[in-house]
Amino acid sequence: MTQRDPETESARGTSRRSLLKAAGTVGAAGVLGLAGCASRGGNTDDGSTDAGGSTDGGGTETGDGSGSGGGSESATPELGDSMTIFHAGSLAPPFDAAEPQFEEEYGVDVTREAKGSVASTQKITQQGRVADVLGTSDFRLIRNRILPEYGDWYTVFTTNSMSIQYREDSPGADEISKDNWWEILTRDGVTIGHSDPAVDPGGYRAVMSQQLGAIEFRGSRLYDDATYQKLRENSTVPTGTETKLEGQLQSGALDYAIYYQSISSTSGLPYIDLQDQVDLSQATSEYASHYAKAEVETGSGTFTGAPIAYGMTVPSVAENPGRGAQWVEYFATEPGRQILRDQGLVPVDPIVVPGSSEDAVPDRVMNVASAKEALGPLEL
Structure with a gap:
């Protein structure tokens, strides 16, 4: 079941599941393949991590082991039969399209809330709310405001312009x-x-x-x-x-x-x-340095320009981190990647996780990801 936020509208679709091959480059379709962002000193927002408590085990998969293959999995106490996703409004179309197939395949009820990425992040850091997946249109919001208090790892999985x-x-x-x-x-x-x-x-x-x-x-x-x-x-x-x-x-x-x-x-x-x-589509050092000259001050922080890169994580406050890892894995495999392409996004192939947090990444996600310290000129 989808719980739609009044701030967004989206359309449903279906897909099939299979493992993708790790290609290492990203296609175009209006956006040059993501090579990465510039260093944190040049391309980052200056909002400090929100104050609040934290819990252990952010993103660490529990219950279902480390397998990365598909196949229906019935609900268990370790996995649970429901999950909650907070995500960017621009992720509503692909997430809505993926939801029916994911629910059928894994026997889980998915509830999603779409909001601006800053607001979605604040649901966890300021409102004390719980989600099994957080998806943002700017991965730096996870890097700078979720880690380390509310999570241990994240992935960069798609781009836009x-x-x-x-x-x-x-x-x-x-x-x-x-x-x-x-x-x-x-x-x-x-x-x-x-x-x-x-x-x-x-x-x-x-x-x-x-x-x-x-x-x-x-x-x-x-x-x-x-x-x-x-x-x-x-x-x-x-x-x-x-x-x-x-x-x-x-x-x-x-x-x-x-x-x-x-x-x-x-x-x-x-x-x-x-x-x-x-x-904001070109992920080269030259363009990243140019984009970093743009700066926007807001009541929730000052944001600096960088190539567009979307992030996703399983927060440490997740009630069903195993389900969250399954969702992240889905968008690293061909069915999820095809949905991203169908919805006008450009998937990162393979998805990338920071090398510094590789040990915290669930096995099923790490099996379809590449660990790096930087993605081109962007620091992870």
């Missing part, structure tokens, strides 16, 4: 292109929507994309500081989660929305991809 979506009758829709979007969006009367940067990485990344267009890259920039200021003047924050922006766009409340390419590409509305220098 930023885009601009609009209606066919949006002002300037017949003129907008990848080469002039800032000219259209700065016109008088145009309304640009993005989610709340204080609770959702999609929100602070939308602001970062606007900032980066006014920052020099390879000797030039897309527009000047005055244009950036006009973009901000035309921008509004009508929601905490990016998945609600599409409905407001369709209703006419917004003319344009800045959010993830995964959302744009699976919608029936027109959209444009952004330049590599502003879409």
Whole structure:
């Protein structure tokens, strides 16, 4: 059974399960394969780990051993017959699509709550709530705010990029292109929507994309500081989660929305991809250094630009960590990876865990993961 958060809408689908082959590279589809983020000193948010207690055994699988293969597993006291997942709004479509097959295969009832990733993290660190899986659209939220008090490990499992979506009758829709979007969006009367940067990485990344267009890259920039200021003047924050922006766009409340390419590409509305220098998709040292020049201050911390990389973990407060490990494993295997691709995301192949926490990773996850100290220029 799915418990939908009012901040998001998603669609169901089905899939089959099999083990994926470890390829080591990530495909494109609007996003260059993730090589990693820059060092923690350059590409990180400065929010300190939330205060609170902690428990032992974060993410360590219990009850069902270390196998990584598929096959139906009946509920046992060690595994339990239900599980709870807190996750980013942009993960609602793939998680919703995976849920029916996962429930059928493992005989478990899945309850999900979709919210902005910052808010999802705060459910554990500030509200004292319990989840068996935490999935965020910015892995650094887990690295910096969950570990070590509320978890022992995490994985980077998929990537995304930023885009601009609009209606066919949006002002300037017949003129907008990848080469002039800032000219259209700065016109008088145009309304640009993005989610709340204080609770959702999609929100602070939308602001970062606007900032980066006014920052020099390879000797030039897309527009000047005055244009950036006009973009901000035309921008509004009508929601905490990016998945609600599409409905407001369709209703006419917004003319344009800045959010993830995964959302744009699976919608029936027109959209444009952004330049590599502003879409936060390129995981090379050169681009990572450029992205790190963007910074957004919010009430929940200051966030610094970096290539987009999603994270997932089984928190130490999990009631059914074995079930959580099964869910993480699912998205490291071909059925889960295909769902990610179908929903416009670009899976990391194989999923990556920090080498420093390799011993804490459940065996069934480690069997389909690669342990590294960094993913390209990103520090794990």
